[in-house]
Amino acid sequence: MSTIKVLFGTESGNAELVADDIADTFNDAGVKAETVAMEDFDVADLPGAGTIVVITSTYGEGELPATTAPFQQALVEGRPDLSDLRFAAFGLGDSSYETYNNAITILAATLDELGARQVGETGRHDAVSGEPFTDVAVTWAENIAEAL
Numbered sequence: 001m002s003t004i005k006v007l008f009g010t011e012s013g014n015a016e017l018v019a020d021d022i023a024d025t026f027n028d029a030g031v032k033a034e035t036v037a038m039e040d041f042d043v044a045d046l047p048g049a050g051t052i053v054v055i056t057s058t059y060g061e062g063e064l065p066a067t068t069a070p071f072q073q074a075l076v077e078g079r080p081d082l083s084d085l086r087f088a089a090f091g092l093g094d095s096s097y098e099t100y101n102n103a104i105t106i107l108a109a110t111l112d113e114l115g116a117r118q119v120g121e122t123g124r125h126d127a128v129s130g131e132p133f134t135d136v137a138v139t140w141a142e143n144i145a146e147a148l
């Protein structure tokens with residue numbers, strides 16, 4: 001398996017820390033992974049990417065962070081055939097908002113619509129829970145690494 005790209009979009013940095021935790025967990029489990037900012041990843045490379053992880057927080061009133069939105073927009077506009085792609089998804093949000101974790105829901109639905117196959121359940125961190133996001137992300141990533 002080629003190195004898994006752990007793609008993150010963030011507004012204030014939490015999703016980048018979560019991406020590091022997930023990549024470290026995968027590498028510890030023997031699954032080679034590296035983090036890449038979504039804004040630095042060319043969507044044209046997605047069809048041949050094998051397996052990816054997408055991570056994003058939600059901002060505003062259910063909006064995508066500015067570093068996630070161009071990636072999502074490129075998918076919607078370019079509509080690449082992603083039938084050879086597998087992806088896992090993790091979101092960061094706050095359940096005091098009605099639009100809890102809306103951004104990862106939208107992004108995962110778009111990847112699915114374009115033919116990509118999701119591995120495992122979408123992971124979600126809720127800021128209201130008080131749980132450290134590292135704990136939630138590492139537990140989720142251990143399960144995903146087993147399913148890959």
Ligand SMILES: Cc1cc2nc3c(=O)[nH]c(=O)nc-3n(C[C@H](O)[C@H](O)[C@H](O)COP(=O)(O)O)c2cc1C
Pocket residue numbers: 009010011012013014015016056057058059060061062063065092093094095097099100101102127
């Ligand atoms: C101004 C603001 C708006 C937010 N809006 C939402 C929202 O609509 N839905 C949600 O689930 N979380 C929302 N959040 C919570 C963030 O997604 C959460 O704090 C997350 O950990 C931030 O991750 P980041 O640092 O990677 O951007 C909001 C946070 C702030 C500060």
